[in-house]
Amino acid sequence: MCLAFPGKIVELDGNRAVVDFGGVRQEVDVSLLEDVKVGDWVLVHTGFAIQKMTEEEAKASLEVWEEVLKHMEEELDELEGP
């Protein structure tokens, strides 16, 4: 139920979009996001798009993991003790 999947918007009509999930298409409500357009990647939960992503983020490539690691180490370094 907390599941959410990334997909690409292929059609848009007001708040109704058609999102392509690697070949499977589904109608999705985009009213919880601002400024979406055809071609955007979105994270979809129970028929609603809940966040925009980039294509690279959606696909979690090796470069993405390297970025994640780098950012996380920076964040950790900035933290202080209690």
Added chain:
Amino acid sequence: MMSSRDRRRLIHELTARIEEIARELDEVTIMHVCGSHERTIVEHGLRSLLPENVNLVCGPGCPVCVTTPGEIAAAVKAAEEGFTVCAFGDVYRVPSPEGSLSSAEGEVIVVQSARKAEEIAEERDNDVLYLAVGFETTAPTTAAVLKDDPPSNFYVLSAHRLIPPAMEWLISKGSGVDAFICPGHVSTIIGTKPYERVAEEVPCVVAGFEPEDVLLATLACLKMIAEGKTGVVNEYKRAVREEGNPVALKVMNEVFEPEDRPWRGFPTIPDSALALKDEFSDHDATEIGVEPDYSLGSDPRCICDRILRGEATPRDCPLFGDECTPLDPVGPCMVSEEGPCFIEYRYGGGTT
């Protein structure tokens, strides 16, 4: 996409670093509060990759599981009284003292979204009850439908609950949790700020749902514990912005207000559930007599309550895989796809 070789190398590197830090530490308990994290952990056997002194435990992260028997019973009774009840498939077989929705004598329709429940109400003359289950990820979807001027026969029984208050409760009760892995998709909506109060006490790391995400988050928790640091770290920047999703938050706050409510396995947790605001009372099922009895209990043999508090695992339950299976469940943790017992049964290497 990553090749499986790259992937293996990354996982190997992460587990080696986890091992190195864990050597400096005593026994550590890291709790996640998301059924999807439990699934990643069990499906990929991540617990077996962690050092013995690192316990990765499951908390109250399955929204169906923490819904009280009284809320399920209220929906079952509504079906029997003539409502058409719409609910997510995950709730369909959950037992209650009034039976389950699957056995209710009345019309029950499994839906995949709040929008679908509203569309069913459009087509019907009778009253339609949407049993709204879910955390902050799902609550905005219910809110969006309620804001869209639904038909007058559309009623919502809100079982929506909020994650940070439950984490605060666990910490205030001295539950022995040394760090939290925070739920990725809840955080997509709420952002990272709501964890700050918990993070004053223990490290919090927001994580995604790939095995790499969970290992990275575990590594970050251990590093913070080892260095005596605390705070909120966002490992899931791919989908979680610091401010969350402001549109969804606005819609959610326009429709709902926080309310004190018990959870399965927990007493009343302050401000931990969402009730419909007065402006939406025309669609509030509790206004027309669909009122959950929170004092109702469940099968005393089921230990879901202890599992949801991180005190036991599914295999500690004598009924697991024997008297209790996904087709014939005794407790909600065996029903929901996010339930720890279901996940262990399905992905945890059989029933032995």
